[in-house]
Amino acid sequence: MNASLEPMRRAFLEVLLRLAMDPQRMLAAGSDLWERSLRGGVPPEPAPSAPDRRFRDPAWREQPFFDGLRRAYLTGAGWLEDLVAQAPGVDRHTAHQARFYARQLTDALSPSNFPALNPEVLRAARESHGLSLLKGMEALCQDLARGQGQLATRMTDRRTFRLGENLATTPGDVVHEERLFQLIQYRPTTSTVYRQPLLVVPPWINKFYILDLRPENSFVRWAVERGYTVFLISWVNPDETHADVDWEDYLVHGLIAALEAVSRATGEERVSTLGYCIGGTLLASGLAWLAAQNDPLVASATLLTTQVDFSEPGDLGAFVDAQQLERLEAHMRERGYLEGLEMMTTFNLLRAKDLVWPFVVNNYLLGREPAPSDFLAWSTDPTRMPARAHATYLRELYLHNRLVQPGALSLAGIPLDLGRVKTPLYVQACREDHIAPFRSVYRGARHYRGPVRFVLAGSGHVAGVINPPSANRYRYWVPKPRPVASSGNATASPGNAPASAPNADVFASHSNAVASSLDADGIAPCGKTDVIASTPDASASSVDADGIASHADADAWLQDAEEHPGSWWTDWEYWQSERSGERVPARIPGEGGLRIIEAAPGRYVRSRILPE
Numbered sequence: 001m002n003a004s005l006e007p008m009r010r011a012f013l014e015v016l017l018r019l020a021m022d023p024q025r026m027l028a029a030g031s032d033l034w035e036r037s038l039r040g041g042v043p044p045e046p047a048p049s050a051p052d053r054r055f056r057d058p059a060w061r062e063q064p065f066f067d068g069l070r071r072a073y074l075t076g077a078g079w080l081e082d083l084v085a086q087a088p089g090v091d092r093h094t095a096h097q098a099r100f101y102a103r104q105l106t107d108a109l110s111p112s113n114f115p116a117l118n119p120e121v122l123r124a125a126r127e128s129h130g131l132s133l134l135k136g137m138e139a140l141c142q143d144l145a146r147g148q149g150q151l152a153t154r155m156t157d158r159r160t161f162r163l164g165e166n167l168a169t170t171p172g173d174v175v176h177e178e179r180l181f182q183l184i185q186y187r188p189t190t191s192t193v194y195r196q197p198l199l200v201v202p203p204w205i206n207k208f209y210i211l212d213l214r215p216e217n218s219f220v221r222w223a224v225e226r227g228y229t230v231f232l233i234s235w236v237n238p239d240e241t242h243a244d245v246d247w248e249d250y251l252v253h254g255l256i257a258a259l260e261a262v263s264r265a266t267g268e269e270r271v272s273t274l275g276y277c278i279g280g281t282l283l284a285s286g287l288a289w290l291a292a293q294n295d296p297l298v299a300s301a302t303l304l305t306t307q308v309d310f311s312e313p314g315d316l317g318a319f320v321d322a323q324q325l326e327r328l329e330a331h332m333r334e335r336g337y338l339e340g341l342e343m344m345t346t347f348n349l350l351r352a353k354d355l356v357w358p359f360v361v362n363n364y365l366l367g368r369e370p371a372p373s374d375f376l377a378w379s380t381d382p383t384r385m386p387a388r389a390h391a392t393y394l395r396e397l398y399l400h401n402r403l404v405q406p407g408a409l410s411l412a413g414i415p416l417d418l419g420r421v422k423t424p425l426y427v428q429a430c431r432e433d434h435i436a437p438f439r440s441v442y443r444g445a446r447h448y449r450g451p452v453r454f455v456l457a458g459s460g461h462v463a464g465v466i467n468p469p470s471a472n473r474y475r476y477w478v479p480k481p482r483p484v485a486s487s488g489n490a491t492a493s494p495g496n497a498p499a500s501a502p503n504a505d506v507f508a509s510h511s512n513a514v515a516s517s518l519d520a521d522g523i524a525p526c527g528k529t530d531v532i533a534s535t536p537d538a539s540a541s542s543v544d545a546d547g548i549a550s551h552a553d554a555d556a557w558l559q560d561a562e563e564h565p566g567s568w569w570t571d572w573e574y575w576q577s578e579r580s581g582e583r584v585p586a587r588i589p590g591e592g593g594l595r596i597i598e599a600a601p602g603r604y605v606r607s608r609i610l611p612e
Helices: 006-020 023-038 064-085 092-108 119-127 131-146 219-225 247-266 278-292 315-319 322-335 340-349 357-365 374-379 387-399 438-445 530-534 554-560 569-577
Strands: 172-177 181-186 192-194 198-201 230-235 271-276 298-304 425-430 452-457 475-478 562-565 583-585
Touching: 006 023, 006 092, 006 322, 023 064, 064 092, 092 315, 119 131, 131 357, 172 230, 172 247, 181 247, 198 247, 198 278, 219 230, 219 569, 230 247, 247 271, 247 278, 247 387, 271 278, 278 298, 278 387, 298 569, 322 387, 425 438, 425 569, 438 452, 438 554, 452 554, 452 569
Parallel strands: 198 230, 198 271, 271 298, 298 425, 425 452
Antiparallel strands: 172 181, 181 230, 192 583, 452 475, 475 562
16 A cells, blocks of 8 residues: 555545535534533543553543643544544545544544653653663664664564464475465364365465464364364465466466365365455455356355455555555556555554554653564564555455456456355454454345355454454354244254254354254345255255345344354354265375375465564
């Protein structure tokens, strides 16, 4: 994304011109600011579970000067953001940009970001006789050197994390390799496994090991332990030699090549799949591509925080318009790729209050080392984006939204139509997701023809996905069980499953999913409930009555959904196990149709942009 300030200048100018043309609104805004100031300006204090971390030091409330400063800042910041949001006559995209940049401005101007106005910084400098500030300046210089002139703020102590030692440690082997990816097959830990193998398609923005962090929060390890033969794509970290790689190359020479390799390795004609973020968008493209050719290769698909309908793209949309894309494409053509640090900075700006300024204060103003974090170790290990593929993704999908327009986008000569996809889908979104907003993910789920189970998790784009059941945190929402049309009986649930059921231990606490013989919890596609029963993968008794046919949007769905504590993983496992076939003897990497190349996590994932 381009770092130019021109989009911000243009958006603010448009808002100011519109406000200047409405003197009555400006007078009302001035009166509102005065009233807020008289009231103290601070909204009710947030709940203890969600405090404003910028003002956590007690001095911000106990000392009158800092308390007044805090209140004045919050008054002005809230007023400015509200004023920009209410500007009349501004087109939707410009209004979105103005709100986004107003929030960037107010976040940057927080008094906590200035050493002379932050009581914690002043106290640390006094107690250390200025050594804290000296250490901070030293850290700033080191980070500028790491980024070769661009600020690469250290968000965690990466020296405590090593791939294959305490990150990406699930035992496995690379069994296939191509220009764009290595394919990892993980070693079984059970004597039997489900017949259908599971191919995981991670994003190529950052690296696959977000799904295989530490053993206690590894989704890959968790799935292996439940009897799935897990294969995973480890994407190459592209350089200038990949400048010609396009979106269809990721499809044909990435996803499809991986599916065919999994089939050769296992001898199975059908494969279960799971895609995350942009990996899920590629998987959705692949489902449409296969559907156009009546190819049944994919038996089921899980899409995690995946956008396919970009009509409401979230804050990333602030960076996507024709002018910005032209500048970005010219910038990428110079090198053949988008540098990973630029992409990382863009994502951090989406939540600058949490992902930029706290580290500026901690590292540079307080002179402290960042704390170890496996999540942040992953997020600060960025990858480059091939110029042509990234331009296609932003222009064709984000800007023109062609993936959801039947026939508008063709890949390898095949027109795509998501409406032809009959594959059973598990679509998961996160309620606080700032990258793939859950309303956008839900809107995308309307475009498929087959049965869809939509599940909403608490937290954001990463923490909401990587949430093992053992952590016992967050919440998730699922469709309410619906009566079975053919019998009139209420849908059974895992909570009522007999103790002898194969997965009774997993389902015992989950009364939210449908009985194993039903697909009655999905999203009816655009009101076409009749196609569900006719789909070979769906039960004839399915009524799909709790999906899009009866919920016009995500908010209506959420209002009618069941809320449960904990992780969505077990709900997914129940759904996936019913679509994975019977149990067969466990498969050992190298003993099938593919030979072992090297041990996991492989070479491709070790290619780094930033030094440790």
